[in-house]
Amino acid sequence: MTKYILRRILYLFLTLFIIASITFFLMKLLPGTPFTNQNRLSPEQLKIVKAQYGLDQPVFIQYIRYIGGLFQGNLGTSFQFNNEPVTQLIGQRLAPSMQIGAQAMIVGTIFGILLGAIAAIRKNTWVDTLATFISILGLSIPSFVLAVLLQFYLAFKWHIYPVALWDNFQSSVLPTLALAALPLGNVARFMRTEMVDVMSSDYIELAKSKGNSNWQVVTKHALRNSLIPVVTIIGPMAVSVMTGSMVVENIFSIPGIGEQFVKSITTNDYPTIMGLTIFYSFLLILVILIVDILYGLIDPRIRLGNGGKE
Amino acid sequence: MERILDVKNLHVDFKTYNGTVHAIRGVDFHLNDGETLAIVGESGSGKSVTVRSVLRLLAKNASISQGEVLYHGEDLLKKSEKEMDNLRGNKISMIFQDPMTSLDPTMTIGKQVAEPLLIHNKVSKADALKRAEEVLRLVGIPNPKARMKDYPHQFSGGQRQRIVIAIAIVDYPEILIADEPTTALDVTVQAQIIDLLRELQQKIGTSIIFITHDLGVVAGIADRVAVMYAGKFVEYGSVDEVFYDPQHPYTWGLLDSMPTLNTSEQDRLNSIPGTPPNLLNPPTGDAFAPRNAYALQIDTEQQPPFFKVTKTHYAATWLLHPDAPKVTPPVSIQQRFKKYQAWLEGDVK
Amino acid sequence: MEQVPKIPKEKFKLLNKQDNEASESLGTPSLTYLQDVRRRLFSNKVATACLIILGLIVLISIFAPAVAPHNPNAQKVEYSNLPPKLGNLNIPGFNGMQDMGGKEVDAYKQVGAPKGTYYILGTDYLGRDLLSRIIYGTRLSLIVAVLATLVDLLIGIPYGIVSGWKGGRVDTFLQRIVEIVSSIPNLIVVILMMIILKPGLTSIIIAIALTGWVTMARLIRAQTFQLKEQEYVLAARTLGESSTKIASKHLIPNLSSTIIIQTMFTIPNAIFFEAFLSFIGIGIPAPNASLGTLLSDGQKAFRFLPYQMWAPAIILSLIMIATNLLGDGLRDAFDPQSSD
Numbered sequence: 001m002t003k004y005i006l007r008r009i010l011y012l013f014l015t016l017f018i019i020a021s022i023t024f025f026l027m028k029l030l031p032g033t034p035f036t037n038q039n040r041l042s043p044e045q046l047k048i049v050k051a052q053y054g055l056d057q058p059v060f061i062q063y064i065r066y067i068g069g070l071f072q073g074n075l076g077t078s079f080q081f082n083n084e085p086v087t088q089l090i091g092q093r094l095a096p097s098m099q100i101g102a103q104a105m106i107v108g109t110i111f112g113i114l115l116g117a118i119a120a121i122r123k124n125t126w127v128d129t130l131a132t133f134i135s136i137l138g139l140s141i142p143s144f145v146l147a148v149l150l151q152f153y154l155a156f157k158w159h160i161y162p163v164a165l166w167d168n169f170q171s172s173v174l175p176t177l178a179l180a181a182l183p184l185g186n187v188a189r190f191m192r193t194e195m196v197d198v199m200s201s202d203y204i205e206l207a208k209s210k211g212n213s214n215w216q217v218v219t220k221h222a223l224r225n226s227l228i229p230v231v232t233i234i235g236p237m238a239v240s241v242m243t244g245s246m247v248v249e250n251i252f253s254i255p256g257i258g259e260q261f262v263k264s265i266t267t268n269d270y271p272t273i274m275g276l277t278i279f280y281s282f283l284l285i286l287v288i289l290i291v292d293i294l295y296g297l298i299d300p301r302i303r304l305g306n307g308g309k310e
Numbered sequence: 311m312e313r314i315l316d317v318k319n320l321h322v323d324f325k326t327y328n329g330t331v332h333a334i335r336g337v338d339f340h341l342n343d344g345e346t347l348a349i350v351g352e353s354g355s356g357k358s359v360t361v362r363s364v365l366r367l368l369a370k371n372a373s374i375s376q377g378e379v380l381y382h383g384e385d386l387l388k389k390s391e392k393e394m395d396n397l398r399g400n401k402i403s404m405i406f407q408d409p410m411t412s413l414d415p416t417m418t419i420g421k422q423v424a425e426p427l428l429i430h431n432k433v434s435k436a437d438a439l440k441r442a443e444e445v446l447r448l449v450g451i452p453n454p455k456a457r458m459k460d461y462p463h464q465f466s467g468g469q470r471q472r473i474v475i476a477i478a479i480v481d482y483p484e485i486l487i488a489d490e491p492t493t494a495l496d497v498t499v500q501a502q503i504i505d506l507l508r509e510l511q512q513k514i515g516t517s518i519i520f521i522t523h524d525l526g527v528v529a530g531i532a533d534r535v536a537v538m539y540a541g542k543f544v545e546y547g548s549v550d551e552v553f554y555d556p557q558h559p560y561t562w563g564l565l566d567s568m569p570t571l572n573t574s575e576q577d578r579l580n581s582i583p584g585t586p587p588n589l590l591n592p593p594t595g596d597a598f599a600p601r602n603a604y605a606l607q608i609d610t611e612q613q614p615p616f617f618k619v620t621k622t623h624y625a626a627t628w629l630l631h632p633d634a635p636k637v638t639p640p641v642s643i644q645q646r647f648k649k650y651q652a653w654l655e656g657d658v659k
Numbered sequence: 660m661e662q663v664p665k666i667p668k669e670k671f672k673l674l675n676k677q678d679n680e681a682s683e684s685l686g687t688p689s690l691t692y693l694q695d696v697r698r699r700l701f702s703n704k705v706a707t708a709c710l711i712i713l714g715l716i717v718l719i720s721i722f723a724p725a726v727a728p729h730n731p732n733a734q735k736v737e738y739s740n741l742p743p744k745l746g747n748l749n750i751p752g753f754n755g756m757q758d759m760g761g762k763e764v765d766a767y768k769q770v771g772a773p774k775g776t777y778y779i780l781g782t783d784y785l786g787r788d789l790l791s792r793i794i795y796g797t798r799l800s801l802i803v804a805v806l807a808t809l810v811d812l813l814i815g816i817p818y819g820i821v822s823g824w825k826g827g828r829v830d831t832f833l834q835r836i837v838e839i840v841s842s843i844p845n846l847i848v849v850i851l852m853m854i855i856l857k858p859g860l861t862s863i864i865i866a867i868a869l870t871g872w873v874t875m876a877r878l879i880r881a882q883t884f885q886l887k888e889q890e891y892v893l894a895a896r897t898l899g900e901s902s903t904k905i906a907s908k909h910l911i912p913n914l915s916s917t918i919i920i921q922t923m924f925t926i927p928n929a930i931f932f933e934a935f936l937s938f939i940g941i942g943i944p945a946p947n948a949s950l951g952t953l954l955s956d957g958q959k960a961f962r963f964l965p966y967q968m969w970a971p972a973i974i975l976s977l978i979m980i981a982t983n984l985l986g987d988g989l990r991d992a993f994d995p996q997s998s999d
Contacts, residue, residue: 633671
């Protein structure tokens with residue numbers, strides 16, 4: 001297991017290195033200068049600025065420097081925003097993003113599991129149809145549409161929550177709800193499929209033949225077995241929350257990294273875009289790694305090292 | 311001998327996409343205290359459905375449309391779901407076909423074996439686990455104390471079936487229903503499991519309903535045999551009667567398709583031509599008639615009643631009607647008749 | 660056990676075998692796989708309804724120039740931000756009335772529009788007919804989605820087949836690439852591509868396709884692995900059929916259900932990405948409308964003129980819901996075990 005984790009961590013860095021390289025060269029392909037948005041600079045000034053960022057060096061040297069910087073945890077310096085180091089920029093804005101991201105995933109997962117389990121238990125009844133419809137709505141309505149609607153009705157019209165503010169928990173409710181819809185839909189559908197599968201398995205029939213009531217069969221056997229595979233979709237879920245956070249943070253004016261990313265795109269702030277790309281990828285690979293390890297820990301068939309006889 | 315189970319005129323229907331399938335079309339049988347009844351038939355004949363009806367463990371689209379399942383005189387079909395839960399795994403328990411899939415993959419063996427005890431008796435967890443350990447030893451799991459903490463995937467197929475058996479007998483059931491418990495196993499393991507069931511029956515004195523499509527297995531374990539075809543019983547009697555004095559052409563076909571020690575390499579095994587009927591629209595006459603080389607005109611028009619052969623042996627074939635023509639059964643069956651005659655005469659002497 | 664019933668003697672004659680075989684042929688007519696799929700799909704009311712809705716939307720998009728009442732890009736600034744009005748019918752919300760300082764005012768009279776002027780879904784801030792823009796916007800979004808999905812298939816299917824069929828080192832190498840691509844959140848790849856390429860239809864399609872093929876390739880690879888071991892494929896290989904022939908004759912037909920189902924999930928994904936990119940302002944450039952740009956415009960005016968966002972939001976959600984449900988229906992139809 002330790003060997004496996006070490007190998008996976010090695011892969012993580014390898015993948016990150018490749019991603020960083022690809023992003024770097026893609027950015028170098030861009031036409032024009034990155035300073036088009038700043039005040040018009042004289043050729044001399046431009047030269048100075050370029051030298052300041054090391055942009056007068058050959059591309060290869062820049063690349064070596066950039067990668068070298070990465071190893072020291074340096075993602076470069078922003079062209080905008082007072083020339084702040086990108087790492088610092090991320091650091092300042094990480095907390096709000098993490099908070100609403102985590103809240104959305106927790107809310108989405110818990111309610112998704114409940115919805116999926118209820119649908120599976122009441123398979124082919126109106127309860128199932130309703131649950132399926134709710135999860136399809138969650139999957140189909142883009143988070144930014146949902147965010148705007150929530151903002152308009154719950155904040156602007158009915159004043160239940162603040163419109164766009166970032167201070168206390170209250171202000172995180174609407175963005176959390178907007179972001180939770182997609183994970184909720186995903187988890188509910190996945191859970192339903194898994195649980196329907198489990199409920200028709202032989203060991204559920206055996207559990208029933210032991211004298212378990214229907215409720216006991218669900219709580220003692222069906223739930224745990226269908227929950228284990230749900231862990232595998234936490235990775236994709238994190239991605240969708242990340243994606244959603246970019247606009248949702250924008251709509252609710254939350255000072256997070258998603259909002260920063262969109263701002264950097266509109267201002268051509270390449271170092272920040274690159275830095276955030278690498279950071280997002282790092283988060284994603286890390287989540288997938290943690291999920292894989294977690295899966296190994298909770299599934300006895302994997303935990304004990306051999307795949308069993310199947 | 312007391313009849314602990316008496317099934318009367320059982321009818322089971324399945325609602326499917328294409329219509330209603332009449333899977334069980336009037337089955338009567340009983341189980342005596344302490345005996346082993348084998349139900350034999352090809353796949354799809356309704357053996358599993360019949361015994362699952364006893365425990366009321368049918369799929370959601372199935373319904374028992376008629377009949378009675380009397381357990382000590384009480385109709386199980388009239389019991390509430392809660393009363394049934396109290397019987398299952400306690401008075402009547404079941405062994406399933408595929409040991410690879412019938413154990414919960416994420417629960418330790420010890421807990422799974424102890425579960426019926428905790429459901430039905432007011433015992434402490436420790437006592438239940440202790441009892442589970444005893445039973446695991448009884449069914450032949452080596453070093454049960456340590457292995458109780460293991461998960462199903464750490465056991466071989468044969469061992470898993472022993473565990474499934476342990477779960478079924480842990481609460482000393484009166485009736486043990488074994489639904490093809492050896493089909494998914496290797497031949498050598500099959501024999502071990504049969505031996506184990508026989509041994510356990512002697513030790514705990516349970517009655518067994520044993521379902522199989524393999525006649526070879528039946529001889530080793532059963533007291534009585536019932537042959538099932540297309541949702542009905544066609545012949546039943548003691549093992550000797552059904553094996554050596556079979557009366558129904560379907561039984562002939564089954565026995566004739568069985569390899570014996572005398573089958574040489576050149577001999578081809580005989581098979582029954584055709585396929586079982588579609589039970590969406592069951593035939594009006596004898597369901598076996600289309601595949602029956604000995605079919606009579608009446609077979610296509612009217613279902614045969616059971617004709618009495620001996621006090622314990624009945625067969626549902628018009629061939630036993632006094633007006634029926636005499637037919638010559640397959641050679642292998644004639645040899646069986648001869649053996650049976652010789653044996654009976656020997657007995658008389 | 661039962662009384663022996665009285666039966667005429669002639670009934671007890673042996674039948675000969677031919678009679679038996681004739682009676683055996685009686686059975687239910689069997690359906691081919693595709694007929695069965697179609698029957699299962701159409702017996703699913705929800706899926707059928709979604710199919711009809713999507714069909715209508717697609718038809719309207721194809722015939723947009725004929726259906727749209729106005730030119731979607733024609734500006735008439737004096738008629739800007741008019742509320743919906745449906746002829747002279749006095750339906751609340753569609754009567755051209757607007758709340759101005761607590762009083763209901765006929766907005767059309769206010770701007771001096773001649774009698775008979777009406778915009779079913781109102782106009783936007785430049786006085787463009789919203790209904791026409793939505794029809795054209797849907798058309799553009801669908802074009803993006805369909806083309807992106809096609810490119811997706813063109814990359815994903817061969818990639819998956821080659822990876823699964825060749826196996827070994829080729830597979831390991833190809834899977835590494837897939838792993839790396841899927842390690843970057845799709846959206847970031849799309850955004851990076853959008854920054855590098857010039858904004859526009861082609862860029863969006865390329866950007867979306869570049870990320871979408873991975874899922875398709877993965878599914879196809881897994882299926883190809885299974886199919887490779889099937890008897891009939893082994894037989895074809897033993898008989899020396901060429902790889903391309905095996906792929907077209909044996910693999911693609913058997914992969915078709917996977918491809919169709921996955922396509923139904925790729926399309927809403929592509930629609931979402933287009934809308935997302937346009938929403939944050941790096942998608943379809945003005946003045947062309949797509950569902951994303953309409954949502955983006957609508958959001959700006961949402962607080963005061965909610966209809967400008969509601970209309971595109973409903974259409975977008977409807978398309979997404981219908982494709983998702985149809986995808987579900989198709990999956991159940993192709994693989995009945997998955998649902999029951």
